[in-house]
Amino acid sequence: MNAEVRPIRTAAESGLIEAFEAARPREDAFRAFAAKGLPNRRVEDWKYTDLRAMMREARPLVVTLSDADVAASRDLLPFGDVDAVRIVFVNGRLAPSLSQLDDAPEGVRIVLLADALAADAQHALLLESAPADNAAIALNTAFASDGLMIAVDEGVSVAKPIHVANVQTGGAHAAYGRVLVSVGKGASLTLVESHAGDPAGHQTNTLIGLDLADDAKATHLKLQDEGLGTLHLATFAARLGARSALTSVSLSSGAAAARQQVFLAFKGEKATADINGAGFAGGRRHLDSTLVIHHEAPGCASRELFKTALDGEARSVFQGKIVVQPVAQKTDGKMMAKALLLSNDAEADAKPELEIFADDVVCGHGATVGAIDDELLFYLMSRGLPKAEAEALLVQAFVGEVLESIEHDQLRDALSARAERWLRERD
Numbered sequence: 455m456n457a458e459v460r461p462i463r464t465a466a467e468s469g470l471i472e473a474f475e476a477a478r479p480r481e482d483a484f485r486a487f488a489a490k491g492l493p494n495r496r497v498e499d500w501k502y503t504d505l506r507a508m509m510r511e512a513r514p515l516v517v518t519l520s521d522a523d524v525a526a527s528r529d530l531l532p533f534g535d536v537d538a539v540r541i542v543f544v545n546g547r548l549a550p551s552l553s554q555l556d557d558a559p560e561g562v563r564i565v566l567l568a569d570a571l572a573a574d575a576q577h578a579l580l581l582e583s584a585p586a587d588n589a590a591i592a593l594n595t596a597f598a599s600d601g602l603m604i605a606v607d608e609g610v611s612v613a614k615p616i617h618v619a620n621v622q623t624g625g626a627h628a629a630y631g632r633v634l635v636s637v638g639k640g641a642s643l644t645l646v647e648s649h650a651g652d653p654a655g656h657q658t659n660t661l662i663g664l665d666l667a668d669d670a671k672a673t674h675l676k677l678q679d680e681g682l683g684t685l686h687l688a689t690f691a692a693r694l695g696a697r698s699a700l701t702s703v704s705l706s707s708g709a710a711a712a713r714q715q716v717f718l719a720f721k722g723e724k725a726t727a728d729i730n731g732a733g734f735a736g737g738r739r740h741l742d743s744t745l746v747i748h749h750e751a752p753g754c755a756s757r758e759l760f761k762t763a764l765d766g767e768a769r770s771v772f773q774g775k776i777v778v779q780p781v782a783q784k785t786d787g788k789m790m791a792k793a794l795l796l797s798n799d800a801e802a803d804a805k806p807e808l809e810i811f812a813d814d815v816v817c818g819h820g821a822t823v824g825a826i827d828d829e830l831l832f833y834l835m836s837r838g839l840p841k842a843e844a845e846a847l848l849v850q851a852f853v854g855e856v857l858e859s860i861e862h863d864q865l866r867d868a869l870s871a872r873a874e875r876w877l878r879e880r881d
Contacts, residue, residue, distance in 0.1 A: 465511045465512070503742045508711050512628065513656065515597065516546055516547060516624075519545060522624070532650055539615070539616045541554065545622055546599075562607070562610065563603075567603060582691075583718060590659055590689055594632060612642060612643045620647075622684065623651060631660045633645075633663070635665070648676070657687075661691070664690070672698075673703075675703050676705070676714075677872065678706040690715065691717040701859070703856065703869075706731070707876045711742075720749050724752075726755045727756045728758075732761050738769075740769050743791075749777065754786070760791045761855070763853065765797050770801075772802075774789045776810075778810045783814045794824065
């Protein structure tokens with residue numbers, strides 16, 4: 455007699471299946487998730503971030519947006535002083551009264567994702583570098599109902615940043631958002647992504663898909679400052695054409711647990727990418743930065759630098775992989791992760807990797823973990839600075855290399871101010 459084996463599902467997995475049955479979004483993506491369920495530490499890519507343990511239950515989706523939620527979100531919006539075209543999503547839903555959809559610069563088209571779902575070929579192109587079987591991506595594909603497609607015409611240089619703001623407020627809920635961006639040949643764009651929210655136990659899952667045509671340039675800046683009860687999953691996937699240039703800088707200072715996934719694919723020769731990140735965490739918070747960089751064309755260069763400062767019992771994870779295909783000769787790839795431990799109970803894990811199948815490359819990786827230099831701390835305190843202020847100055851200097859790489863003055867100042875606030879309020 456053959457006994458039927460039924461998988462044991464967690465409350466979160468069962469809740470996601472129920473939500474799918476009720477909403478019936480995109481079935482193929484959900485089947486990809488349902489086949490494997492939530493990843494745990496036995497899955498190599500999630501070894502240090504056990505999503506099955508962290509996601510105990512599935513929060514409900516927000517169906518309609520209330521006036522009260524919109525009003526409450528106004529005070530949570532960051533970058534209020536930055537001159538930008540702002541598009542706001544509250545609880546995963548577009549908030550037209552807070553957005554400037556009609557203020558798109560000439561040569562830029564901003565289309566709601568719901569109006570662009572027929573563009574299947576464009577979707578596939580923009581997400582070419584992202585693995586479809588990744589749990590976070592599969593769930594985002596299945597449930598994302600509100601989002602944007604942003605297209606910059608060939609040769610257009612967009613002066614104002616486009617700011618996509620995500621705000622979570624009200625009762626604990628789940629929010630799935632997606633933004634797909636296409637930058638035409640020789641065009642340039644600055645995209646700002648922000649996440650903020652109240653302390654309720656929200657679950658957010660967002661995806662940014664970026665396609666850079668030949669000779670295009672893009673700057674991507676992200677602030678993750680969600681409430682300290684939130685589970686934050688985010689994916690940034692980019693496809694780079696020949697001689698294109700990408701700069702990405704992220705600052706993470708919120709959420710109970712946050713995972714930022716970056717997937718890059720170099721498709722054209724002599725493209726460059728600088729991917730930098732800074733993170734602050736205290737209490738028992740968890741920060742995960744996972745990167746996979748595919749060099750698939752000759753003469754390309756990639757740089758990755760991630761720095762985290764950890765207090766209390768916080769934990770950081772850095773997983774970075776550079777893959778160089780046989781055709782990608784003359785590749786120049788370097789990756790570095792650094793963690794600063796501000797307490798004896800903080801923990802930092804790092805797993806940098808290289809997979810090189812070409813023989814004419816310059817590649818390297820490294821990782822360091824350490825505490826504040828006692829001699830430097832003593833020097834500052836001997837000059838009359840209190841210990842907390844002296845530590846703050848040293849932490850600012852530590853992450854300054856990341857934030858100083860931001861060319862836009864207002865955005866750099868805003869992110870630096872958020873870092874300073876964390877240092878003053880160290881939880």
